[in-house]
Amino acid sequence: MARISDIARALYPAPPGLSSVMGRTQRQLSDHASAAVEAWYLDLSPPICQLPVRVFQEAPVMSIRPLLDQTAAHAAAFLDSLETRPIGTTASYDTLRARLGKPLAEAPLPAETVIADLVRDLDGGILGSPSGRFFGWVTGGTLPAALAADWLTTAWDQNAASNLAAPGEAIVEEVCGAWMKELLGLPASASFAFVTGCQMAHTTALAAARHALLRRRNWNVETMGLSGAPAIRVLTSAVRHESILRAVRLLGIGINAVELVPDDGSGRIDPAALERMLNESDAPTIVTLSAGDLNTGIFDDFAACCRVAHRDRAQEAWVHVDGAFGLWAAVSPQHRHLLAGVDQADSWATDGHKWLNLAFDCGMVFVADASAHRAAFAQDTSYSVPHEEARNQKDWNPEWSRRGRGFAAYAAIRALGRAGLADLVARCCRHASALVEGIGALDGAEIVAKPIINQGLVRFLGEDGDHDRRTDVVIARIQANGEAWFGPVTWRGQRAMRVSVCNWATTERDVARSIAAARRAIAELRVG
Numbered sequence: 406m407a408r409i410s411d412i413a414r415a416l417y418p419a420p421p422g423l424s425s426v427m428g429r430t431q432r433q434l435s436d437h438a439s440a441a442v443e444a445w446y447l448d449l450s451p452p453i454c455q456l457p458v459r460v461f462q463e464a465p466v467m468s469i470r471p472l473l474d475q476t477a478a479h480a481a482a483f484l485d486s487l488e489t490r491p492i493g494t495t496a497s498y499d500t501l502r503a504r505l506g507k508p509l510a511e512a513p514l515p516a517e518t519v520i521a522d523l524v525r526d527l528d529g530g531i532l533g534s535p536s537g538r539f540f541g542w543v544t545g546g547t548l549p550a551a552l553a554a555d556w557l558t559t560a561w562d563q564n565a566a567s568n569l570a571a572p573g574e575a576i577v578e579e580v581c582g583a584w585m586k587e588l589l590g591l592p593a594s595a596s597f598a599f600v601t602g603c604q605m606a607h608t609t610a611l612a613a614a615r616h617a618l619l620r621r622r623n624w625n626v627e628t629m630g631l632s633g634a635p636a637i638r639v640l641t642s643a644v645r646h647e648s649i650l651r652a653v654r655l656l657g658i659g660i661n662a663v664e665l666v667p668d669d670g671s672g673r674i675d676p677a678a679l680e681r682m683l684n685e686s687d688a689p690t691i692v693t694l695s696a697g698d699l700n701t702g703i704f705d706d707f708a709a710c711c712r713v714a715h716r717d718r719a720q721e722a723w724v725h726v727d728g729a730f731g732l733w734a735a736v737s738p739q740h741r742h743l744l745a746g747v748d749q750a751d752s753w754a755t756d757g758h759k760w761l762n763l764a765f766d767c768g769m770v771f772v773a774d775a776s777a778h779r780a781a782f783a784q785d786t787s788y789s790v791p792h793e794e795a796r797n798q799k800d801w802n803p804e805w806s807r808r809g810r811g812f813a814a815y816a817a818i819r820a821l822g823r824a825g826l827a828d829l830v831a832r833c834c835r836h837a838s839a840l841v842e843g844i845g846a847l848d849g850a851e852i853v854a855k856p857i858i859n860q861g862l863v864r865f866l867g868e869d870g871d872h873d874r875r876t877d878v879v880i881a882r883i884q885a886n887g888e889a890w891f892g893p894v895t896w897r898g899q900r901a902m903r904v905s906v907c908n909w910a911t912t913e914r915d916v917a918r919s920i921a922a923a924r925r926a927i928a929e930l931r932v933g
């Protein structure tokens with residue numbers, strides 16, 4: 406049999422710089438693999454064979470292991486460096502643009518070169534957010550098992566749209582859905598989907614809400630659209646995440662439909678005020694509640710709010726819960742009480758890439774009325790009729806083709822088990838309290854909000870009375886020093902530094918180092 410390199414060389418002269426790739430590839434091939442790949446090439450139909458770049462680019466796939474080994478070494482070096490490297494970035498946007506903005510390549514390059522260049526050119530441009538001393542936004546890390554499963558997800562490259570294209574993923578998603586409902590204390594009969602994040606989880610849930618609320622008014626929104634439909638009202642709170650508003654925009658409900666329900670003084674929706682507002686109108690209504698807000702981790706009173714929202718069967722409102730991270734408090738016996746009554750809601754949104762510590766991007770949505778969920782998304786095709794013995798993923802998802810997000814979630818949940826998850830959540834809450842109390846006790850600092858779970862606020866006091874300015878300056882100094890990373894926020898009209906702990910990797914030592922980093926920033930600013 407002819408050697409692949411001979412065939413390829415005869416058919417297509419190697420572009421400059423590629424002969425070494427071919428040589429190396431051939432050296433690394435076992436006879437068996439070589440024969441198999443040669444057979445594949447000999448089988449190629451002429452139109453495919455007329456793509457010389459493909460032939461030369463695909464040859465290295467025959468020995469992908471060196472590339473993957475090299476990539477694993479890059480990844481491990483990055484993760485190992487988190488202990489000592491600055492958490493913030495050190496390269497400016499201009500520097501990154503100058504390094505990365507190369508002329509569009511004409512000729513192919515070996516994958517090893519491309520990856521080595523990428524790692525080198527990005528030096529200083531990757532935020533150390535997987536570090537245990539990163540407390541900005543609500544950013545989890547990636548559990549080792551989840552990271553490994555995520556790599557496999559890419560290698561397997563399954564199209565998770567359907568159970569035909571991704572049978573293993575279909576079953577893994579079924580299993581994960583059941584596990585998560587059990588862990589989060591949600592009804593076992595609820596439907597669910599893996600989506601990109603909480604934003605899409607809200608959008609998916611509210612699409613189901615829109616369907617159900619309008620169906621009760623004899624309006625099929627999927628066929629009739631929204632023009633002329635009864636107007637939907639959305640009742641929410643001042644502490645809701647802005648992604649709720651984006652979902653309302655995307656679904657054509659419109660921001661003007663949103664009304665704020667007064668709170669009880671602590672940020673929690675006042676159930677009596679909610680009841681009054683519900684009684685004011687017979688419009689189809691969505692109520693959104695918070696399971697853990699971004700700043701202090703406020704939980705609404707789910708039992709009371711669901712009771713008033715579901716009181717009148719004819720006019721009953723749809724209750725949606727934003728539990729991007731707070732829904733995971735259900736796995737911790739010390740924190741579970743915060744979610745009392747949450748199972749009485751109609752839909753729930755959460756993230757995998759926050760407290761479950763999966764890599765971006767992964768969110769999950771659960772809907773009590775599975776028929777409304779399915780009605781909003783199911784779409785048949787003649788070319789891909791799914792097997793009926795398994796759940797067909799795209800009947801529940803806004804996406805069509807997509808990544809198999811179930812594998813990493815499955816790996817993470819198995820690796821932690823119930824006990825590991827409970828410990829992870831309780832540990833993060835403990836660290837958040839230690840950070841807020843430790844930094845709040847520093848000379849020149851004060852606590853703004855103690856964490857209810859894993860989120861809290863502190864601020865820094867300016868000698869001139871301008872505490873907002875001082876807070877921003879101290880935060881910038883902590884970030885610049887690189888030992889820890891916190892972000893600013895405006896909360897109830899004042900600037901504050903937000904402390905968010907949801908990384909499995911955060912340790913007591915990280916907490917101590919981060920309090921010391923705040924102390925040092927305050928001291929340096931006093932001197933200088």
Ligand SMILES: Cc1ncc(COP(=O)(O)O)c(C=O)c1O
Nearest residue numbers: 543602603604646648727729756
């Ligand atoms: C409470 C809350 N809801 C929703 C979101 C949006 O989630 P995602 O960025 O995963 O879409 C966030 C993000 O931080 C959040 O904290």
